[in-house]
Amino acid sequence: MKALQIIAHGGNEVAILVSNAPVPLLKEGSVLVKVYAALNPVDWKIREGYMKAFPPLEFPATIGNDFSGVVVDIASDVRTYHVGDEVFGCSR
DSSP, rough: OOEEEEEESGGGGGEEETTHHHHHHHHTTEEEEEEEOOOOTTHHHHHHHTTTTOOOOOSEEEOOOOEEEEEEEETTTOOOOOTOOOEEEEEE
């Protein structure tokens, strides 16, 4: 899985594209989305450290709060969404 991660607070130099990031484990009530687009002005503020207290980060941290994409997996208790559904949402 590819993911844009930050390794510290700072400018663009702290952002790295990781091509082998681990696939997140599905928790109860969650879905896994293949993201086509993720953009929110708050992401650069998080990267630069303006919001250090919210949310607190453990580095490397994957950024991209708002997203759109397609559902590729669902937890066993999810009934509202199905694999193949096009969705948008917020990761936090």
